[in-house]
Amino acid sequence: MKDIRLKLVNLFKQGFCVPQIARIAKKIKEPSTTLHYNIKRMEKEGVIKAYKAVFDYKKIGQGHCTYLLINLSGEDYGNPEKIAKELAKDESVESVDICTGDYELLVKLRTKDIDEYYEWVKNNVQKFKFAKSTSITSLKQVKTEFVEM
Template sequence: MKNIKAKLIKLFKEGYCTPQIARIAKKINEPSATIHYNIKKLERDGAIKTYKAVFDYKKIEEGFCVYVLINVSPSEYEYDWSRYESKIVSELAKHKEVESVDIMAGDWDLILKIRTKDQDEYYDFLREVVSRIAIQKSISLISLKQLKTNFVLMKQHE
């Protein structure tokens, strides 16, 4: 047993997928060379960043999902925005538990979406990663059920 599953999940989170040109060609009834040309154009223009898998996260030990709303302490960015964006925020983005990082307008500075196996693992993440940055205030909003993720409907009843 080689535990290839874990390696696949890691690779599929970033990419290692590709369009199904022949299937698309049949679907919209165009020659596959035409489909190919148009896909390459989208890639060249940077409109497509990657092709990747969408998981049933409960089944890959990432069933616990939390939105974290954060106010960074004013000292962290008021006099050095570039440090704020390049060090602090992209430091957060690096971690595998982090699905998304947004810099926000309005009452909150950042919104993170975090996926872990369970509450314990989430607690560890907060301690080891989030608490390292100077935070004025933060709240964790826990997802009970995800009906749609990344534009993909999650089937009910499982």
């Protein structure tokens, strides 16, 4: 992929988009200034966190999607938030949840292929000393981020 498109993809992953007020105004038949007011309100109140793009991840070299269930070890077991926040900074990581059940963390990972996935797991098991981890690989993504594929 071209350098410029790669930059765009990375910017659009977390933001650099805006609401399309005029189109909504036509659709729901409300004045655009009223919509503008309400949208700004929701942004200020933190209801809306970001405007972003959803991709065909295969086409941006992130076609391999895996859900990782993780057990933490030692002192991290009782304090999963620290590791969760560090994992969240990783740009291959789509989501991190602290959760109930047999595992403390659920990480959704997007990599190019199984090789890149293997490298990621190898590096992070070592780095964060995961006690145990199970992975569920997506064979087909039917819906992602509320968008049907």
